[in-house]
Amino acid sequence: MLLPLQAEATLVIRPYLATLSLSEFCAIMTCGYASVSGGIIGTLISLGAPSNHLVTAAVISAPAALAIAKIIMPEITKVDFSDQTSLSLKGMSR
16 A cells, blocks of 8 residues: 555565456556555655545555556456465465
8 A cells, every 4th residue: 555656566566467467467557656655645744734634545545546447457367376375475384
């Protein structure tokens, strides 16, 4: 939610970019451009903007952007979740 579409956010999702469908890629781009970074929120608060309004807008923008992205480009391809090994946390043993 607070990761704007900047270098930091793209580095986080880089391993998954090759396997994304067009709908998922559209959702990532839409949510990235709709979000506000924590640094920008802090700057706006220091300039006098009401903090409760900024935090509310940041929280509301994430699900709203995802809903708009899925309306614009719905998922029409079958998503393959068979490779779940990449989702496990390293260092976690049972």
